[in-house]
Amino acid sequence: MKVFDLKKQYATTPEQWLTILLNTYCCAPSQGLAKTIVHYIEKVIMSADSSSETANLCDYHTMHRFWCWQCQR
Secondary structure, eight states: OOOOOGGGTSOOSHHHHHHHHHHHHHHSOOHHHHHHHHHHHHHHHHHHHHSSOOSSHHHHHHHHHHHHHHHHO
């Protein structure tokens, strides 16, 4: 009998959610989805600020600026 691991099916980190949201936006863009993307980018930035992971932090700030602009269009 095969054991099913539910954690592998669902996104558990903000980065995983962000990937799902960006892929969804490509198929069906909307302002509400753009706002949700901004929210998850902010979560990633906050978690990177609290840890020592600053390698991609500049990229996330650039993404944040772009998606904030997308929300206003």
